[in-house]
Amino acid sequence: MTTERKIRVLIAKPGLDGHDRGAKVVARALRDAGMEVIYTGIRQTPQMIAEAALQEDVDVVGLSILSGAHMELFPRIVDELKKRGVDDVLLFAGGIIPEEDTPMLKRLGFKAVFRPGSSTNDIIEYVRSHVGAPA
Amino acid sequence: MTAASNDIEGYIERVLRGERRPLSRVITWVQENLPEGREAVRALFRHTGHAHTVGITGSAGSGKSTLTGTLAREERRRQRGVGIVAVDPSSPFTGGAILGDRIRMQDLTGDEGIFVRSMATRQSLGGLTAMAADVISVMDASGKDIVLVETVGAGQDEVDIARTAQTTCLVLTPGAGDDIQTMKAGIMEIADILVVNKADLAGADILMSQLKALLSYSEHGDWIIPIVRVVSTRGEGIPELADAIDHHREYLERSGKLAQRRLERSRHQIVEAVRAEVMRRYLSGEGGTQLDELARRVAERDLDPHSAAIELIEGATRAG
Numbered sequence: 001m002t003t004e005r006k007i008r009v010l011i012a013k014p015g016l017d018g019h020d021r022g023a024k025v026v027a028r029a030l031r032d033a034g035m036e037v038i039y040t041g042i043r044q045t046p047q048m049i050a051e052a053a054l055q056e057d058v059d060v061v062g063l064s065i066l067s068g069a070h071m072e073l074f075p076r077i078v079d080e081l082k083k084r085g086v087d088d089v090l091l092f093a094g095g096i097i098p099e100e101d102t103p104m105l106k107r108l109g110f111k112a113v114f115r116p117g118s119s120t121n122d123i124i125e126y127v128r129s130h131v132g133a134p135a
Numbered sequence: 136m137t138a139a140s141n142d143i144e145g146y147i148e149r150v151l152r153g154e155r156r157p158l159s160r161v162i163t164w165v166q167e168n169l170p171e172g173r174e175a176v177r178a179l180f181r182h183t184g185h186a187h188t189v190g191i192t193g194s195a196g197s198g199k200s201t202l203t204g205t206l207a208r209e210e211r212r213r214q215r216g217v218g219i220v221a222v223d224p225s226s227p228f229t230g231g232a233i234l235g236d237r238i239r240m241q242d243l244t245g246d247e248g249i250f251v252r253s254m255a256t257r258q259s260l261g262g263l264t265a266m267a268a269d270v271i272s273v274m275d276a277s278g279k280d281i282v283l284v285e286t287v288g289a290g291q292d293e294v295d296i297a298r299t300a301q302t303t304c305l306v307l308t309p310g311a312g313d314d315i316q317t318m319k320a321g322i323m324e325i326a327d328i329l330v331v332n333k334a335d336l337a338g339a340d341i342l343m344s345q346l347k348a349l350l351s352y353s354e355h356g357d358w359i360i361p362i363v364r365v366v367s368t369r370g371e372g373i374p375e376l377a378d379a380i381d382h383h384r385e386y387l388e389r390s391g392k393l394a395q396r397r398l399e400r401s402r403h404q405i406v407e408a409v410r411a412e413v414m415r416r417y418l419s420g421e422g423g424t425q426l427d428e429l430a431r432r433v434a435e436r437d438l439d440p441h442s443a444a445i446e447l448i449e450g451a452t453r454a455g
Contacts, residue, residue: 005167006230006257031231036255041238051244052237055251057159085156 007035007131009060012049013042014077015067022094022116023064029120030127046073050080053089059131062123063110065095071104078108090130094118143171147178153216153278155250162252165269168415176269179276184397186218186275187384190296191285192325193306198332200239202306202367202376203285207240207249209370209377210281217249218274218282220267222296225255232256236285250274264295265407268400271299281380299400301393302383304328304376307346309338326360328379334364334372358386417451425450 011027013020020042027037038056040048053061061081063074070093081089093105094114102113112126149157161179164172191206193199200221207217221236234253243249254270256263267284274282286296305326329350331342346362361379365372387393418426429443438446 006255008163027233031226031233032229034230036225036232036234036253038234038237038253041235041241048241048244054155055159056234056253057163 007060007127008038008056008058009035009062009127010038010040010049010053010056010058011062011064012040012044012052013064014044014046014049014073015065015069016043017065017067018042019066020064022066023062026062026064026094026114026120026123029124033124033128035127046076046080049077050084050086053081053086054084058089060090060092060127063091063093063095065093065097068096070095070097071101074105074108074110090127092123092126094123143174144178147175150175150179150273150277151182155247158250158273158277159252161273162270165266165273166254168266168411172269176272179273183272183275186271186279186282187302187380188271188275188282188284188300189380190300190303190325191283191306192287192303193308193330193332194311195287197306197308197311198367199285199287199306200236202330202332202365202373203236203283204240204243205367205370205373206376207243207283209373211246211248213377215248215280216278218271218277218279219243219249219251220254220270220274220282220284221251222254222256222263222267222284222286224287225257230257250277250279264299265404265411267296268299268404268407295403299403301387301396302327302380304330304380306330306332307342308333309336309342327358327383328376329360329362330365330376331362332365332367335366335369339364357390358383358392417447422447422451 009030011023011030013023023039027039030037038052038058040052044052049061049063063070063077065073074093078091081087091108091110092112092114093110097105097113097115105113111130114123146157146161150161161172161175164175166172191199191203203219203221207219210217219240221234223232223234223236225232232255234255236253237251240251243251252270252274254267271282271284284296284300303325305328307329309331329346331339331346333339343362343364350360350362361382363372363376363379365376367373384393387396416422425447429438429447432438433440433443
């Protein structure tokens with residue numbers, strides 16, 4: 001019997017860009033690392049993402065964004081999560097996000113930002129060590 | 136994730152009031168097979184029995200998720216609270232899973248009367264059916280009027296889950312030759328309602344007549360299995376499907392079959408719970424270590440599997 005807890009991750013794409021290759025690569029990598037990944041597809045509103053996180057009781061929410069609207073959308077997502085009492089999830093972001101936005105995102109709770117060229121192993125490692133499951 | 140005992144009571148009360156965050160957390164306890172989950176189910180169980188449970192099964196790609204989503208909306212139109220349990224397979228190699236059923240249920244998220252939970256089959260020795268039944272119970276206790284359980288009709292586990300439902304819908308599509316294979320494999324017997332999805336595709340009429348012919352020479356008691364034509368993406372046939380489900384529920388109540396099914400299901404649930412409890416007692420923790428050791432001896436033909444099982448159980452009983 002598996003006694004170690006399954007890590008559940010929500011991978012979502014907020015905003016209007018339709019390029020989900022990155023999100024899918026990350027979803028597959030996390031699955032292959034033994035995690036359960038809830039993938040919700042493209043064009044998610046902040047409400048949809050927060051609702052999915054609430055109903056699925058995920059440990060981690062990973063957001064992929066390429067449109068440049070992260071400074072607009074991410075605070076709203078964090079807001080919607082809080083509104084629903086989802087205040088204990090690990091947040092990370094991926095996609096095209098300028099370096100100078102990192103401090104602001106950190107303040108919002110996004111402890112890590114994975115940009116193009118990041119290795120999926122780094123993401124897996126990051127999730128594992130922060131959720132506190134055995135590596 | 137874990138909680139103290141007085142905390143569990145708080146969660147239980149809030150689940151009974153229909154609060155969603157505690158509902159979600161309690162389901163996690165159940166999925167993780169934690170003691171908190173068992174305690175919660177113990178307390179919640181007597182508040183269950185209100186929801187009508189509907190299994191929706193069919194082969195991969197038959198459009199179950201879209202169908203489940205549109206059906207959920209129709210049930211909402213009928214003023215019912217809806218729970219959805221969407222089961223997807225785990226990888227037998229890594230234990231991971233991608234749960235993508237929500238992609239097809241996008242427009243449900245704005246409605247607080249619908250609660251969707253994705254579930255991976257996992258390689259749980261504790262039994263998927265027992266776990267799924269508990270998740271359904273928790274949703275039931277939270278006040279849902281109908282719980283839709285979506286599974287891929289491929290393995291025994293999935294068929295078993297569908298069977299724990301009061302009404303089982305089998306989803307078929309035109310042009311997929313293997314649908315007839317599915318029937319041969321015995322899945323057909325569990326269907327209370329047949330759904331021909333994607334009925335706008337070529338071959339729908341042929342499939343309809345094949346199904347009618349098939350039903351005409353099969354034995355299914357006094358319930359006449361309806362065949363409902365549906366185009367989920369356009370919502371066509373969905374009210375008829377909801378009607379068929381209602382009719383089946385009325386039939387179950389009128390004929391006394393509901394009580395009979397409840398009894399059968401309870402029996403099945405106990406057997407599953409025994410299986411889960413045995414697994415938990417003998418194969419987790421200490422037992423897991425002993426299992427490795429015994430497996431080595433069986434592999435070396437030093438011991439046969441049956442004697443190994445007895446050794447494991449008796450060893451644990453002595454230790455306990």
